Amino acid sequence: MKRLLIGLGLVAALAAAAAAGLLTWQRQLSDDTPRADRPASVERGAYLAAIGNCAGCHTARGGVPLAGGRPIPTPFGTVFSSNLTPDASGIAGWSADDFWGALHFGRSRDGRLLVPAHPVVNTTRVTREDADALHAWLQAQPPVASPRREHELRWPYGTQLALAAWRALYFRPGVYRADPAHDAAWNRGAYLSQGLAHCSACHAGRNALGGDDGPADFRGGLLSGLGWQAPSLLDPQEAGVQRWPAATLQRWLRDGNAEGHTAQGPMAEVVLGSTSALDDTDIAAMTTYLLALPEQPVPRAEGARPDAQRRERGARLYADHCAACHGAQGEGRRDTAGGLAYPALAGSRTVAMTSPANLLRIIDRGGFAPATPRHPRPYGMPPFAGVLNVEELAALASHLRHDFGHGATEVDTVQVLRLRSANATH
Secondary structure: OOOHHHHHHHHHHHHHHHHHHHHHHHOOOOOOOOOOOOOOOOHHHHHHHHHHHHHHHOOHHHHOOOOOEEEEEEEEEEEOOOOOOOOOOOOOOOOOHHHHHHHHOOOOOOOOOOOOOOOOHHOOOHHHHOOOOOOOOHHHOOOOOOOOOOOEEEOOOOOHHHHHHHHHHHHHOOOOOOOOOOOOHHHHHHHHHHHHOOHHHHOOOOOOOOOOOOOOOOOOOOEEOOOOEEOOOOOOOOOOOOOOOOHHHHHHHHOOOEOEEEEOHHHHHHHHHHHHOEEEEHHHHHHHHHHHHOOOOOOOOOOOOOOOHHHHHHHHHHHHHHHHHHHHOOEEEOOOOOOOOEOOOOOHHHHHOOOOHHHHHHHHEEEEEEOOOOOOOOOEOOOOOOOOOHHHHHHHHHHHHHOOOOOOOOOOOHHHHHHHHHHHHO
């Protein structure tokens, strides 16, 4: 027994030493990125903050911009965003080096490792010059007292040891380096998409520990707790734009609406708070990069034909609630100026996606495109959560997904119940 206890004590000591070593290694990670030589530009920082949509996560609903407190659901619990204003409860007193540590290494001013809900996999690619400009702009904002709210993560996910282990598996600090195989426009688009715009934060395919294949992973995945599916940017049948004209994609990134394609849900927020701010050069660069992404179709299962009763019920519901705007055959409806006021459902990628999550979410909670300077009055769709019961929503969605030439899998009531359960809390 004495030997057993001694052995267990030795194992525990070794484990503690390994844990301490892992934490020390993570906190001392560094690279040779120099500090920018030129003074940081506040105006430049404002532009970069818009591209990064910093206020999107760091503003609570109805709260003061950048004061933090917004709940961010994850598979491991809820994370609350921090205060980015120059208040004592925020980043008052943070030097440019402190801010660089957070952006580049995911490490707070006190050495604490930040949870990866902060997209450090992306922000580490931001140059020191851009980081300093962001810091200068944030320090120029009005201070707001908003103490940090503790995260509500299940044990052990929020512990420093767990965060160090996650980073050892999935994170390596490093500023974006230009790929000599591509031109300047492609590299600028890659820098924006993989860095500040942090596209992979939503569009990456994540494993059970929340890890992905890096900032260029655009396979798509479930946005946990939100009821939305981030579609694949590699599949032209989901959100891939490889076959779009460049002008269409630029208009969609800036306006959230182009050629019948309308940004909805979280992507509407991204357009409103991020891509609509891109200048002409940067929007052309991002377009160049996105058009050049490789095509990788998502495997699709053969859709079972809904039974006759469900099919008829879904068709009746469509005629009663949808056809007036979207057309009897799902062809959409144009306004007096000839623009597509209500999008076509026939051939819609949202309707026919492998996952029905986004279609169900839009029907249930409504569809609202972003109001952008060049598209200030988008048409919206009212929510039907109080109109359709679970069986009706499943029937309508099945009709939409199977008819109009889609042939996608039908929807059952369990999928609707899961969606409404997610909607109840977010």
